[in-house]
Amino acid sequence: MKVTQPMKPNDLADALTALREHTPLVQCLTNIVVAEWTANVLLAVGAAPAMVDNPQEAGRFAAMAGGVLVNLGTPYDETARAMHLAVAGAKLLKTPWVLDPVAAGVLPWRTQLAHQLLRESRPTIIRGNASEILALAGGAGGKGVESVDSPDAAVDVARILAKQQQSVIAISGPTDHITDGDRLVRLSNGHPWLTSITGGGCALGALMAAFAAVVPDALVAAAAATATLTVAAESAAQQARGPGSFAVALLDELSLLQPADLADRVRIT
Amino acid sequence: MKVTQPMKPNDLADALTALREHTPLVQCLTNIVVAEWTANVLLAVGAAPAMVDNPQEAGRFAAMAGGVLVNLGTPYDETARAMHLAVAGAKLLKTPWVLDPVAAGVLPWRTQLAHQLLRESRPTIIRGNASEILALAGGAGGKGVESVDSPDAAVDVARILAKQQQSVIAISGPTDHITDGDRLVRLSNGHPWLTSITGGGCALGALMAAFAAVVPDALVAAAAATATLTVAAESAAQQARGPGSFAVALLDELSLLQPADLADRVRIT
């Protein structure tokens, strides 16, 4: 199952090509803040979003979707129940799924929910900032949705968590770190404005679910999603005056980004 | 009640003039993905949106509103109950209402909800893509929120459904088809980017509710909403680089669109 050869920029280009060929259906159980933004990011890149997040439909839909995103940004009783069912549906049909444990470690209810979901089914990818990843691994918490811990500090913990969960762990930050426990990929594209708009990280989790639907190696999927978002962000920043115009330009650039440009511009080690 | 004379472009211009004179209050029970976008589309065109979608208030507000939109994009137990009550309130006060059966046919729960609402009160207009209209009429389903059936194939079914439900049926697609069972209108404005942003169709349903509030002939209301959105989309596309700037320009163009230009530019048969 595991591909152990080193990742090449062309692997990321091929992943973007595959995404656009297959238009994967991505089920998003996400928060009310970024639902529209997430859908627009997925559409811009070439995926097909579907926000099916009620208990009556979530499990069944997870079996139809190419990838599933579970984002804990604004959980409610009903959507939390839907998350359990979506994860069960994904497990049954081996649909790749991504856990984005927003603000885990800050608040006990959602931290417990994240741990429950981890026990119920192995996520293909777990994406968070350093604080959230540390919280999943049992460490200290953060301040709201902003990370107070550095990605570097979390990398060692992420390796252990990756092996333990058999998941790829992606730690977002100025440099993004992605590991499957054995391999570690660092990506250093992006722009500070990605943190000046809401949903930069949430969109990244959704993109990972889209790439995981079309790429068998989850490490490549997570890296391709990260590279696609952060390279497009660099282009967007060049045309923006502030966070408002940046967000608009980011959607444009996600749709315009060519696989060959992605391979040329990604800074990966 | 029924106007059987052929529809003229000036009818659509007059509808837009009426909308801007009356600023109809449009109650939207819609999904969490497009709620903001829908409100902004309604404001841009000149209507007054109000997202009242809880069971305590939905029925009462439907009696105060000029038009009601019921969109099944992300139904929950509580909003589904509110939909039943809004439809009852609309029926009682003869408030025009629009059903947008998002992803009907794909998932049993919402398909059943759509059928229940149809039985409870005749919608003024039913708007969907070909798959959704076929699903309401008892046919096959689609793939998520994207249509897999062609509008042409659904037109005959739509005519029958329109007569049976005494509703106007609007099938969205590259060419939009609108029928009341007797008359059939085809509109062929628009731009592919309308499907590259989330909520293109959802906004169209909301605009239909706004026009239905000010235009007695529901076929004219549905056609005026379609023409307004798709003609504005053509202007917006000329100023856009991708889906992000297209969505921004679309709101601008909806507010700038003049009734005379609408009549000049609409392609209607």
Added chain:
Amino acid sequence: MKVTQPMKPNDLADALTALREHTPLVQCLTNIVVAEWTANVLLAVGAAPAMVDNPQEAGRFAAMAGGVLVNLGTPYDETARAMHLAVAGAKLLKTPWVLDPVAAGVLPWRTQLAHQLLRESRPTIIRGNASEILALAGGAGGKGVESVDSPDAAVDVARILAKQQQSVIAISGPTDHITDGDRLVRLSNGHPWLTSITGGGCALGALMAAFAAVVPDALVAAAAATATLTVAAESAAQQARGPGSFAVALLDELSLLQPADLADRVRIT
């Protein structure tokens, strides 16, 4: 506690400087329509938004946040329960909180919810249009979320309500009126496009919670929020063609606005 010296433009500039130094964590219990927009406005100005609005977490988080916004735009059973708990948490830890009673007076359920919250804890600031403020004070209602009463007519009522509640009352309109019962501040910046996009008023309430987190005088906090939004709106309008580009430019201008410019350009009496 009360500062009775007259407010000077530099007080508002200092407030903006303080906000950017402290990056206050603002908990928003707001409506599904403007959640993303509100978060982006807060990020653009320099605050840290967190939309924690479920009953399991809202009370605890209100004790961690610098300011809390309670906005009644789309209340549900679960979020209404969260509002009670957030208000209790804010009271316990003396966290400043802002009540935005959207459409109070129009619908009994949310009007009653607003009155309950008022009884449970004194809001630091109450922000609404004239109709909403009159409704809180026991007067007549409005039409949906649009105000039908003039701000001038509501000022006398607002003074009484401010004394009775020991809250600052902010009445939004072409001229904004803010009073703590003794002092009355009028601000007359802004642009009509602020009412052509959804969430202009909702964002203002959120900004007030952000400023109240860093400024002890709630009258100054409310005025600084109003000045920041309306001065930025004037800059944004100069670059916009319509409501779509206005909203984008507004986020840019909120991030670009310098405290000295705010003091220069505010029209305050």
